[in-house]
Amino acid sequence: YHMQVSQQDVLDVTMCPSEHDVPEYSLFSFTPRKILSKETPCYVLKMMKDLGFIDTFRIKIDTLSRFILYVRKGYREVPYHNWQHAFSVAHFAYLALKNFQLIEKGYLSQLEALAYFVSCLCHDIDHRGTTNSFQQQSNSVLASLYSSEGSVMERHHLSQTICTLNTEGCNFLDSLSSQDYRKCLDLIKDMILATDLASHYKIHAKQLNMAQEGFDKTNPYHKYYLTSLLMTCADLSDQTKDWTETKKVAQLIYAEFFAQGDLEKKMGKEPANMMDREKASIPDHQLEFLTQCCICIFKILATIFPSAKVLVNAIKQNILCWESSKRIFDKYSMEGKTSYEVLVSEE
Ligand SMILES: Cc1nc2ccc(C(=O)NCC(C)C)cc2n2c(-c3cc(OC(C)(C)C)ccc3Cl)nnc12
Numbered sequence: 001y002h003m004q005v006s007q008q009d010v011l012d013v014t015m016c017p018s019e020h021d022v023p024e025y026s027l028f029s030f031t032p033r034k035i036l037s038k039e040t041p042c043y044v045l046k047m048m049k050d051l052g053f054i055d056t057f058r059i060k061i062d063t064l065s066r067f068i069l070y071v072r073k074g075y076r077e078v079p080y081h082n083w084q085h086a087f088s089v090a091h092f093a094y095l096a097l098k099n100f101q102l103i104e105k106g107y108l109s110q111l112e113a114l115a116y117f118v119s120c121l122c123h124d125i126d127h128r129g130t131t132n133s134f135q136q137q138s139n140s141v142l143a144s145l146y147s148s149e150g151s152v153m154e155r156h157h158l159s160q161t162i163c164t165l166n167t168e169g170c171n172f173l174d175s176l177s178s179q180d181y182r183k184c185l186d187l188i189k190d191m192i193l194a195t196d197l198a199s200h201y202k203i204h205a206k207q208l209n210m211a212q213e214g215f216d217k218t219n220p221y222h223k224y225y226l227t228s229l230l231m232t233c234a235d236l237s238d239q240t241k242d243w244t245e246t247k248k249v250a251q252l253i254y255a256e257f258f259a260q261g262d263l264e265k266k267m268g269k270e271p272a273n274m275m276d277r278e279k280a281s282i283p284d285h286q287l288e289f290l291t292q293c294c295i296c297i298f299k300i301l302a303t304i305f306p307s308a309k310v311l312v313n314a315i316k317q318n319i320l321c322w323e324s325s326k327r328i329f330d331k332y333s334m335e336g337k338t339s340y341e342v343l344v345s346e347e
């Protein structure tokens with residue numbers, strides 16, 4: 001396990017050149033997926049320096065560099081839930097912290113902001129490209145470990161995060177007071193568990209009336225609802241970028257969903273339509289997901305942070321694009337093409 005990250009790899013990150021100062025990097029329109037994988041550890045370091053975490057928490061750069069490299073190694077080469085997804089989710093956390101001034105305006109403490117950023121980076125570690133329900137169906141080891149508590153994959157991502165922190169030379173949080181360390185781990189647990197779609201539906205109504213009542217910084221429930229909202233927004237941030245990006249991400253998500261569907265068929269099980277490459281109608285499903293789930297989450301965000309309005313508008317734009325591309329999909333499906341073939345073919 002130790003052979004995975006060499007001392008040279010760590011050095012390359014700690015010495016990373018500062019030419020990474022790309023001005024549009026902190027704009028909501030920036031698409032982090034265009035950053036090359038080998039450049040991403042340096043960008044993670046740059047973001048954490050820029051957010052003031054290194055000085056505030058007296059973080060040792062070589063320890064942090066080793067942690068980042070181990071987290072990247074912890075992600076698998078699956079189509080969607082890979083390191084590039086984790087990096088893009090962490091980049092959104094960086095954008096939210098800077099553009100909404102979450103620390104400066106007292107929405108989050110420095111510790112909560114650190115936990116938010118680290119949770120985004122680690123929230124899908126060791127994802128296998130299959131859903132929680134697939135863990136139960138296939139009686140996976142993870143299901144036997146966690147199915148009694150639910151959120152099977154999310155509990156595994158959390159345990160992998162803790163294990164990485166406990167890997168020799170990786171605990172960049174070890175300069176925190178024992179009280180702050182304890183608090184930080186509790187926050188990371190709540191934040192990673194909040195990325196389970198089922199958990200989101202449980203608190204969605206409460207997040208809605210929190211936004212309507214007005215966010216109360218002294219209310220611990222509001223704090224919890226806000227950090228959970230910030231996690232789901234980060235996890236869905238691909239949908240706030242331009243159509244080219246959204247279409248590319250859809251190809252990755254359905255590559256993963258259909259691979260699971262193929263597996264389920266081999267296991268003699270009937271996959272859900274959304275997972276079946278022969279039956280899925282991608283535009284219809286995406287329109288449902290964007291209108292029923294995604295845009296609602298960002299509208300709540302925009303109620304609390306008016307500058308998030310641009311994100312809601314970007315999602316509205318993508319909804320229009322799915323509606324207009326639906327007509328193309330329907331034409332081709334008349335010719336016997338599956339919607340996935342159309343998605344990957346149309347330029
Ligand atoms: C573009 C886009 N389409 C999606 C379509 C369907 C589903 C889905 O899971 N349907 C339920 C079935 C599987 C039981 C998720 C989709 N999705 C997500 C996503 C969001 C998640 O959870 C939070 C962040 C809490 C919302 C968790 C996992 C994922 Cl993959 N990210 N992008 C997408």
Ligand SMILES: [Mg+2]
Nearest residue numbers: 123124195196
């Ligand atoms: Mg996840």
Ligand SMILES: [Zn+2]
Nearest residue numbers: 085123124235
């Ligand atoms: Zn995710």
